[in-house]
Amino acid sequence: MKKILALLLLVFTLGCEKDDICDADTNTTPRLVLSFFDYNDPSVAKNVVNLKVVQEGREDGIVFNESGTDVTKYLANGPSVSLPLDTSADRIRYILTLNANATDPGLIYTDTLEFNYSRQTLYISRACGYSVYFLLNGGNGDEPNAFVLNDDQAATQGNWIQNITIANRNVISENETHLNIYW
Amino acid sequence: MRRILTFIGSLCVLLGGLSASAQETVQDSIKTHRYGLRVGVDLFKLSRSFYEKDYKGLELVGDYRIAKSYYIAAEIGNENKTVDDPQLNFTTKGTYIRGGFNYNAYENWLDMENLIYVGLRYGVSSFSQTLNHYTVYNRNHYLGIEPQTASGEKFSGLSAQWAEFVAGVNAKVYNNIYVGFSLRVNKLISNKKPRNFDNLYIPGFHRTYDGDFGVGLNYTVSYFIPIYKTKQKIEVQK
Numbered sequence: 001m002k003k004i005l006a007l008l009l010l011v012f013t014l015g016c017e018k019d020d021i022c023d024a025d026t027n028t029t030p031r032l033v034l035s036f037f038d039y040n041d042p043s044v045a046k047n048v049v050n051l052k053v054v055q056e057g058r059e060d061g062i063v064f065n066e067s068g069t070d071v072t073k074y075l076a077n078g079p080s081v082s083l084p085l086d087t088s089a090d091r092i093r094y095i096l097t098l099n100a101n102a103t104d105p106g107l108i109y110t111d112t113l114e115f116n117y118s119r120q121t122l123y124i125s126r127a128c129g130y131s132v133y134f135l136l137n138g139g140n141g142d143e144p145n146a147f148v149l150n151d152d153q154a155a156t157q158g159n160w161i162q163n164i165t166i167a168n169r170n171v172i173s174e175n176e177t178h179l180n181i182y183w
Numbered sequence: 184m185r186r187i188l189t190f191i192g193s194l195c196v197l198l199g200g201l202s203a204s205a206q207e208t209v210q211d212s213i214k215t216h217r218y219g220l221r222v223g224v225d226l227f228k229l230s231r232s233f234y235e236k237d238y239k240g241l242e243l244v245g246d247y248r249i250a251k252s253y254y255i256a257a258e259i260g261n262e263n264k265t266v267d268d269p270q271l272n273f274t275t276k277g278t279y280i281r282g283g284f285n286y287n288a289y290e291n292w293l294d295m296e297n298l299i300y301v302g303l304r305y306g307v308s309s310f311s312q313t314l315n316h317y318t319v320y321n322r323n324h325y326l327g328i329e330p331q332t333a334s335g336e337k338f339s340g341l342s343a344q345w346a347e348f349v350a351g352v353n354a355k356v357y358n359n360i361y362v363g364f365s366l367r368v369n370k371l372i373s374n375k376k377p378r379n380f381d382n383l384y385i386p387g388f389h390r391t392y393d394g395d396f397g398v399g400l401n402y403t404v405s406y407f408i409p410i411y412k413t414k415q416k417i418e419v420q421k
Binding site: 022028029031055062063084086087088092121122123124125126127128129130131132 | 268269270271317318319320321322323325326329330379380381383
């Protein structure tokens with residue numbers, strides 16, 4: 001009888017088990033990671049200064065600093081930034097503004113970056129469902145470059161960006177850098 | 184504990200007295216064992232099919248008595264279940280069969296024919312899954328909340344096998360009519376998963392979690408078809 005009771009208990013606990021929550025450590029849809037380096041000494045990481053990143057056509061920037069004020073929460077000052085890619089299109093355009101909060105307009109530098117990629121939807125788990133992973137274009141045939149700076153397919157130098165290189169075409173994790181930006 | 188001991192003690196005294204008083208009379212009794220096939224249906228699955236709109240299932244059960252306490256037992260069933268999770272919505276359809284044996288641990292008195300049993304089964308399920316729709320998991324909401332994506336992709340030719348421990352009762356309620364219920368604990372042995380999806384529900388095995396274990400139950404009504412009888416002479420309190 002005790003065994004049957006224990007079994008019943010098991011049935012009910014399993015029956016009422018909540019749907020598992022997607023664990024925060026699970027590698028789901030990744031963002032594109034850009035790392036910044038010193039153009040004059042390419043092996044040295046160089047923090048950006050008040051970089052604001054806005055999707056073209058929008059006003060509100062990506063929030064880099066949740067605890068910041070209305071102005072500073074959009075400003076990145078670290079050695080890298082992570083930008084979401086569009087899971088429903090093969091292209092996204094961002095406007096990257098350096099010194100975005102400067103009062104002197106002469107100090108504000110803006111570059112437009114377009115990213116081109118292909119997408120793949122992969123099953124993760126019951127709780128997380130599916131995630132989208134990206135592969136930056138490899139420059140095959142007529143397809144647009146992985147990155148296009150200021151609408152110029154050939155450009156690697158912009159207004160504040162001095163050079164861009166691809167570190168990893170496979171965007172499957174946010175734990176690695178995908179593009180290196182030298183400035 | 185002390186109370187239990189006292190109880191057992193008084194029981195012994197009582198039984199001792201009884202056997203002492205019965206010792207003078209010698210009484211033989213003939214006990215009839217009926218052997219045959221019992222077939223039935225799982226009412227739990229049947230009723231769920233009515234009150235749960237995302238579920239349709241039928242399970243037929245049967246056992247055949249091969250020895251005094253042993254029965255060959257099997258269940259065959261079909262399930263059609265739609266699961267709506269936050270990230271996923273899918274439909275599993277398939278057929279399963281479970282075969283094994285039951286051991287009746289209940290000592291029937293006279294003409295009683297009840298069962299309190301434990302048993303083992305081996306289950307095989309063949310099924311397909313259709314992913315109805317899903318939502319891409321994306322922690323970043325700058326580009327908006329991910330919309331629900333319709334899919335309709337069907338994953339066919341899936342299968343799973345498992346071992347099952349059963350415990351249950353089956354009581355004769357009227358003539359050859361039995362009602363019973365059983366509880367089951369399953370352990371997955373093999374599981375042929377689709378590419379880019381998972382077997383989140385296996386017909387006959389029930390829902391799967393991250394582990395290999397599953398649970399189930401059924402509530403049956405069955406009819407006993409007697410085939411032959413044996414007689415056993417029981418010497419009562421000689």
